[in-house]
Amino acid sequence: MEQNCDFLKLRRLGVDTHQEPVVYMRQDCHVAIAEGFTAQSRVEVCTEGHSTIASLALVSNDLLSHQEAAVSEAAWRLLGEPQDGERLSFRHARAVDSMSFVRGKLYGERFTQQTASAVIRDIKAGRYSDIQLSAFVTACAGDRLNLEETIALTEAMVASGQRFDWGSDNILDKHCVGGLPGNRTTPIVTAIVAANGLTMPKTSSRAITSPAGTADTMETMTRVQLEFEQMRRVVEQQGACLAWGGSVSLSPTDDIVIRVERALDLDSEGQLVASVISKKVAAGARQVLIDIPVGPTAKVRSADKARRLQQLLENTGAALGLQVRTLVTDGSQPIGRGIGPALEARDVLQVLMNDSQAPQDLREKSLCLAAEMLEMSASAAPGDGLAMARETLDSGRAMAKFRAICEAQGGFKQPQMAPHSHTICAEKHGVVAYFNNRFIARLASLAGAPTAPAAGMDVHVRLGDNVQAGSPLFTLYAQAPGELAYALEFLDGHTDVIRIEEETV
Incomplete structure (x- = not known):
């Protein structure tokens, strides 16, 4: 009879577990009994053409029949969006051998190129449960990664995803290490740089522990979930994009780790550097400007920590072929007025439109960062970048370019305010x-x-x-x-x- 087969039929329940793959089955179904599955077992779930590893949740009521299994929306996407009724087969996921390297790190051992690669490979494959990911994040927290470990993790993260090659050495990018509310300079800087004929394939993260990331802010104005070839087309058309890095599979393990960092409210200096540099390398950048706000309640709170972070960023970048320039800025107060995606988007638009109500601190900081990038690229002579950036903004060319980028990504929309x-x-x-x-x-x-x-x-x-x-x-x-x-x-x-x-x- 069908109930004795080694498969169950998919029933899509529409359960949102964010990015965590979960599978649901009755605890008394034949598969659970035969395999000896228990709650929180790591289970490999397979369809005809896809497989993923998920955590098991057992159901003791009639939500599911004995012939059915359900998966979370995250697992459903990883399984290639199968149809209801499609057959699912199950087996115990193999032991995650690389967890021994994470445990070793917790007890003071160092990651090597080989062990870092093994850990990142297993994270990408979905073999780590959220509990195991939490152990990895904790092992890397604070300043527990030295330069060699940071380089090893960065190289492993780059190797885990896709990578752009734009056929040029003059590809720009920027990043802020965060910790300062507002400070939404990236859309403005990108528009100024691209309006001057330069290439800036900008991918950004969503918020980790902050009220907004650049991707969150941009999503209130345009589509940011671009696939690899879509991003390529936007950059080829407009010279720049403002996309969410997680949708392009650039350093994909980073977005998995970020989800757990956000839940734990933990940041790692080395993991931060690996995250930033791996995404810049994967985006095809060659010259990168990094903003490091320093202040008593910012993420970076002292000049000593800023210097250490500068060295880590510059040395890790150099090891992976990037020219990294860091800029220490004032982190004693928020930049701009708005804090939160739509409010920051409003500030960005006011600056780009030369609105008299625009926050002047956001405008001036964006101009200074853009000036640095124009000079890094040799588009402006040393000392002339600020005048070039200001003319680009004042003339309306930056706003026109920003609008064109948004249209290329799927259309421009006005951010909505809360009631x-x-x-x-x-x-x-x-x-x-x-x-x-x-x-x-x-x-x-x-x-x-x-x-x-x-x-x-x-x-x-x-x-x-x-x-x-x-x-x-x-x-x-x-x-x-x-x-x-x-x-x-x-x-x-x-x-x-x-x-x-x-x-x-």
Whole structure:
């Protein structure tokens, strides 16, 4: 009888587990009994033409029949989007031998080129459960990776995905190491660079621990999920793109690791460098500018840590054939007004359109970064890059190029604003003396960003501003009243988000 066969029929339930592949079957079905499957078993699931490894969840009620199995949406995509009723076969996933190298790292051993490659290979193949990925992220956290380990991981991550070759040595890219709310310079810089005839195949990550990444912000204005050949066509047409790196399979293991880093709220210095450099190499870049904001509540908090990060980035880049230039910038306060995808997109558009309401700090920083890149490429002589960048922006050529890039990626749309808001005002007269960037990012995230693209916050003051009691300091935005209340509840216990001090004579 059919129930004695070694397969089950697929039933698509539409369960969203984000990027984690999960398979569901009855605990008393013939496959579970015959294979000795238990909850959380790592199971290889196969269709006629595809296979993936998933974590098993056992069902004890009538959600599924004894002849059915379901898979999460992530597993369904990895299986090639099979039809309901298609046959699925199952077997125990083989032991993940490379976990011994992760355990060794936790006990103080170093990754080698061989062990790093084995770990990254297994992560790409989906052999690591989320628990095992968490162990890997923890093993790399902080400054536990030295230069040799960072280079080894970077090379392994590049080898795990596709790679562009643009047939030129003058291919530009930029990156910010993060940790500073707002600071959405990339779309502006990319538009300025591309408007001057240069090539900049820009891929970006989604937010890890912040309220928005460049990909999240761009997604409020255009399509960012481009396949490999789609990205190639956009860059060939417009000289640049602004795409999500995860959709192009450039260093694909990085996006798997980022998902776990986000859940754990952990960052690794070496993993950060491997992530940045591997994606630049995979995108075909040859010259890369990296922004390192430094401030007391930024991701990089001291000049010493900035210097160490500069060396790691430059040396790792050189080992993989990149010319990397790093720029240490002020990370003491947010850049721009908006924090959250749609609010940051609004700021970007205001700068590109030369709007009188545009945040001037975002405009000036973007111009400085673009100037560096124009000079790196020899399009501008040393010292002339800023004038060239400013003319490109002021003339409207940057906005025209930005719009053309968006149209090539699938069309331009205006970012939408959230319906619910609450403004926090100063309780006393004084001078704005301090921003807690971490608390500001946390507030915007609690309000719903980046999951709700329109959520986040607007900052109305800058360091050194004189304020009166009752003057607005910042406004929170949320898609739903409950999210707004959640953020305000956090604020009740964290009053030192923006510090106002009495003016001294």
